[in-house]
Amino acid sequence: MTHALVLLLALLIGVVAGLRAFAAPAAVAWAAMLDWIILDGTWAQWLAHPITVTVLTILAIGELVTDQLPKTPSRKTPMQFVPRLVSGGFAGAVIGTAWGYTFGGLGAGVVGAVLGTLGGYEARRRLVARNGGRDLPIALLEDGIAIGGGILVAWLTSVI
Structure with a gap:
């Protein structure tokens, strides 16, 4: 696999x-167990261990359950943002490691986590506003995107 594809x-x-901090490590763990990576x-x-x-x-x-709770803080607070950066960097490093690009994968994963955190927040905020303030359907949509995206x-x- 080319360096650019690994970083992508x-x-x-x-x-x-x-989008969901634990979805990324779970996805790469499943990929490792299934010998996809x-x-x-x-x-x-x-x-890869079961x-x-x-x-x-x-x-x-x-995390999918706690995200639906009304007292869950915004993903932009340090308590929520930092774990997403760590998780993204970790999962990116795992993908990079399989092709000898551990540190490049780590950096790309962190950048992706920033994009996912801020972009996901803004998209959810706008969609909830368009949906009459009803958050649950949008939160469930975001869950599906995170799970499906991780699997993909x-x-x-x-x-590739």
């Missing part, structure tokens, strides 16, 4: 992390 996939998994002999090979995949999947599902990026690591 790392950027896109970062966008997923910006080969991490054998790397620092990230532990992601326990890791299970824990990250549970965390991702938990993970799958693309195996076919």
Whole structure:
């Protein structure tokens, strides 16, 4: 895979992390377990372990639930923003590692997380306003985009 494609996939998994922080690590863990991304002999090979995949999947599902709670703070607060950056950087580094671009993947993942966090916030804010202030349908749409996007990026690591 070319350097540009690896960085694009790392950027896109970062966008997923910006939407839902745990969706990106769960997606790359599933990709590793399914051998869509080969991490054998790397620092990230532990992601392919079924326990890791299970824990990250549970965390991702938990995040989908907590996002719907009225007291959940804005994703732009440091308490929510920083974990998205870490998650995006981590997931991007994992993708980069499979092709020898760990640090490039990390950087692209962080940039993607910034784009996903800020872009996702603005898109959701505007769509909720157009939807008469009803947040739940838009939040569920965003959940679907994050999950589907994570699966798509993970799958693309195996076919591109």
